[in-house]
Amino acid sequence: MLRDIDIPMLDDLDRRLLRQLQADPSLSQADLAERAGVSPLKAGRRIARLEQAGVLRPRRAVIDWAALGYEVAVSLRITLDKTAPRAFDEFLAAARDIPEVTEIQTFLGRVDLRLMVLARDMAHYQALYRDRILALPHIADIEALVTVSTLKDDRSLPL
Amino acid sequence: MTPLDDTDRALLREMVRDAGQSAAQLGAAVGLSQPAAWRRIRRLREAGVLAGRRVELDAQALGFGVTVFLGVKLATRGRISLEDFERAVTAIPEVQLVEHVLGLFDYRLRVVARDLADFERVLRRRIMTLPGVGDVEANVLLSEERRPGPI
Numbered sequence: 001m002l003r004d005i006d007i008p009m010l011d012d013l014d015r016r017l018l019r020q021l022q023a024d025p026s027l028s029q030a031d032l033a034e035r036a037g038v039s040p041l042k043a044g045r046r047i048a049r050l051e052q053a054g055v056l057r058p059r060r061a062v063i064d065w066a067a068l069g070y071e072v073a074v075s076l077r078i079t080l081d082k083t084a085p086r087a088f089d090e091f092l093a094a095a096r097d098i099p100e101v102t103e104i105q106t107f108l109g110r111v112d113l114r115l116m117v118l119a120r121d122m123a124h125y126q127a128l129y130r131d132r133i134l135a136l137p138h139i140a141d142i143e144a145l146v147t148v149s150t151l152k153d154d155r156s157l158p159l
Numbered sequence: 160m161t162p163l164d165d166t167d168r169a170l171l172r173e174m175v176r177d178a179g180q181s182a183a184q185l186g187a188a189v190g191l192s193q194p195a196a197w198r199r200i201r202r203l204r205e206a207g208v209l210a211g212r213r214v215e216l217d218a219q220a221l222g223f224g225v226t227v228f229l230g231v232k233l234a235t236r237g238r239i240s241l242e243d244f245e246r247a248v249t250a251i252p253e254v255q256l257v258e259h260v261l262g263l264f265d266y267r268l269r270v271v272a273r274d275l276a277d278f279e280r281v282l283r284r285r286i287m288t289l290p291g292v293g294d295v296e297a298n299v300l301l302s303e304e305r306r307p308g309p310i
Contacts, residue, residue: 010221018221021214022214022216025211025213025214026211026212053220054217054220055220055221056215056216056217057215057216057217058176058177058178058179058215059177059178059179059213059214059215060174060175060177060178060212060213060215061171061174061175061178061211061212061213062209062211062213063171063175063209063308063310064207064209064210065308067206067207067208068163068208068309068310070309075258075260075267096306099309100308101306101308102305102306102307102308103303103304103305103306104303104304104306105228105300105301105302106300106301106302106303107228107298107299107300107301108298108299108301109296109298110296110298111298114228114298118308118309143262143263144262145230145258145260145261145262145263145267146261146262147258147260148258148259148260148261149258149259150256150257150258150259151245151248151249151257151258151259152249152254152255152256153255153256153257154213154255155255155256156214156255157216157223157271158252158253159221
């Protein structure tokens with residue numbers, strides 16, 4: 001991977017700051033500095049350096065889809081017909097056009113791809129599945145996992 | 160809450176991209192004054208649509224080169240309590256995501272590791288020793304993109 005700026009070696013302070021931020025992403029610079037046991041100025045400089053190096057990316061707002069009326073989340077595990085030469089590219093391009101698809105992952109393993117699909121209810125899901133998902137190109141097989149509950153989703157790294 | 164209008168949607172997309180922006184910056188991005196942007200953000204927060212923030216780190220740059228999705232089936236359904244499995248699996252630091260699912264598997268996990276050898280260690284020592292764990296299927300993540308979703 002090419003980068004403009006070399007990734008600095010992380011020291012204990014960097015790790016402390018990132019750990020605290022992961023635990024509470026809404027921390028102000030002052031609170032973050034206090035929890036990491038350094039001056040706000042020093043904490044600010046370190047955070048700026050981590051941001052510049054691309055290690056710390058912009059924080060993202062988390063949307064509660066249920067609050068917007070999307071009660072159903074389904075993981076679709078998809079196997080493609082790899083005899084078609086551009087199967088992956090064509091499938092990915094078409095999947096990006098479905099607004100209800102929130103995540104697209106490709107894998108090395110028994111399945112080739114996974115789509116996370118949101119729907120308002122099962123009737124909406126069924127309509128999406130029939131009209132949009134099954135219309136995607138080069139599908140050889142689909143398995144669905146319906147999310148019952150999410151017990152953990154913090155994307156934290158064990159720093 | 161009242162249904163989202165196009166400005167709400169634009170505001171949400173902007174905050175998903177970068178939640179660190181001020182109300183003035185967010186307003187400028189979607190064509191609102193600072194107070195108007197702030198009022199909308201407060202309304203979205205109060206309606207529970209904005210459910211906090213997430214820190215995004217470059218896992219690769221921090222030495223976590225491998226992400227694996229696991230499908231886990233429990234072996235002794237009924238005899239082992241789901242709570243025991245859930246408590247133990249959510250406590251593993253390398254496990255970033257735990258979803259209870261219906262289908263071919265009972266749980267879906269996202270596991271991060273330094274490399275494949277490190278992943279094998281996590282799998283053998285931490286995952287395969289979980290109470291009630293049965294069949295496990297692993298798929299190694301090659302690429303990932305997150306879409307804005309239906310907003």
